[in-house]
Amino acid sequence: MTSIDLHALTKEYGGRRAVDDLTVTVRPGRVTGFLGPNGAGKSTTMRLVLGLDRPTSGTATVGGRPYAALGAPLRHVGALLDAHAAHPSRTARDHLRILALGNRLDARRVDEVLAETGIAAVAHRRVKTYSLGMRQRLGIAAALLGDPEVVMLDEPSNGLDPEGIVWLRGLLRRLAAEGRTVLVSSHLMNETASFADHLVVLGRGRLLADTPMREFIHARVRPRVRVRTTDAAALGGVLARHGHEAVRHEDGHWSVDDARVDDIGRALSAAGVPVLELAAEEGTLEQAYLDLTAAATEFATRPQEV
Amino acid sequence: MPFVPVLRAEWTKVRTLRSLYGALLAVFAATIAFSAVAGVSDTSDPEFDPLFMALSGVTPGQIAAISFGALAMSSEYHGHAIRISLAAVPRRGRWFAAKLTAVALPALAVGLAGALAALLAARAGLGPAASGLSAAEQVRGVVGCGVYLTLMALFAAGLTALLRSGTATLSLMIPFVLIVSFVIGDLAGGLTDFLPDRAGQVVLHESYDGSVGPWTGLAVTALWTAAAVGAGAWKLRRSDV
DSSP states (O other), rough: OOOEEEOOOOEEEEEEEEEEEEEEEETEEEEEEEEOOOTTHHHHHHHHHSSSSHHHEEEEEETTOGGGGGGGGTTTTTEEEEESSSTTSSSSSHHHHHHHHHOOOHHHHHHHHHHHTTTTTGTTTTTOOHHHHHHHHHHHHHHHOOOOEEEEEESSSTOOOHHHHHHHHHHHHHHTTTTTEEEEEEOOOOHHHTTEEEEEEEEEEEEEEEHHHHHHHHHHOEEEEEESSSSSHHHHHHHHHHTEEEEETTTOOEETTTTOOOHHHHHHHHHHOOOOEEEEOOHHHHHHHHHHHHHHHHHSSSEEEE | OOOHHHHHHHHHHTTOOHHHHHHHHHHHHHHHHHHHHHHHHHOOTTTTTTTHHHHHHHHHHHHHHHHHHHHHHHHGGGGHHHHHHHHHHHOOHHHHHHHHHHHHHHHHHHHHHHHHHHHHHHHHHHGGTTOOOOHHHHHHHHHHHHHHHHHHHHHHHHHHHHTOOOHHHHHHHHHHIIHHHHHHHHHHHHGGSHHHHHHHHGGGOOOOOOOHHHHHHHHHHHHHHHHHHHHHHHHHHHHHO
């Protein structure tokens, strides 16, 4: 079982903390969504794991070892960092062949991952002729080349068409089901919710959440009902009897937290309360995520201690 | 991780980029073409040196060699390609050594072949003016030319790793070998014998009278190259990529 372990990981660039005291374990057998606004430190964290950047302090290990200590690292960790990193004048096949040679991987893997990512038919073309979506597929092919236990993908859905997004979702689910450790960054909450079992959220380099997806939704997305009536007193009475607290807003509508339209509608109907409007008013998942990261932004813009 | 697979990967990188092929071909073609033209030149000049005349293609040839070394390294700094390379081979020293070997071996092979062909072409043109060259002098000239071109390619590769830019390397080195070396060479006297291109080209002359000989001259160039490569390695080891 191979997990990615970050311990008090910190990276400063010229005094600015890109990653700030991050302690997280990314476990195998599930897809971990790595969320945060642009500049939150997701890509930096991935580069630190790969030993491309050196941490200012703290450690990042894979299966308990620093990345540089892995013998043929592509057999253990596959990463997509930047779809534009493949040399534009090389063909996709040559790009993969070079990676396979250096890590002594079976040359057949090149054709296997080309087929798996759906770019086998264009593998002989130079990368500069590729669309962004095709480059992402090539980057994912490179990540899968060594059949690694750990897969790290930085914004893999960038530039993928809708069919590609569906394919990626299936791929991520399958990799996790095979027991691999899968870390996928994104800045879009709804998209992440469609494939992730677990969430790690960063804001300004700090850990904001490390929680199962289901719990995140449960804890942060509260159902709410919006009601308008001509008989405020009756409405308040009925809601109080059913144990709901209602808040009256200035324009005359009421909102009831932690309630569902089905229950409120039935109760009001049974009590004969005249209803002008009844609607579910749920905060979306995206909103819950924005609330979380906005708080981090406010926090981070306070004057910092030196 | 072992060195040979990494070297094979780096060599495949060189083989699969047309621009690098082109630069290698240019080393060969420029060296021969210039020497062939020189072969039909005026031989009555009192400073006429038949060996250097025959190998005068080294002047454009070294530009191509510098371009080859710079391009081979700068392709890594194009769009963060080096991140993929170092994720695959996290031992940076080993990766760098493999990269330099993949630059040196083809540069040496092409340099030797180009120098030999240039010498033959020029001798055909020079006729009796070059007939006084001994076999030993000609071997020295050809081997020296191949080694010199290789050292210049490595110099450029090392400097590119230090500056993390092929453009910066080319805009420093090409004016230097074409202009600066000549200008300050005429001004400053003795010390200029130790400039990397001046010192390394002594080996291409039949007669020499400066402070360095043919092989000590190449050694001086090798020291310059070692300094550039060392600085490049230092930069690569200590920096984030």
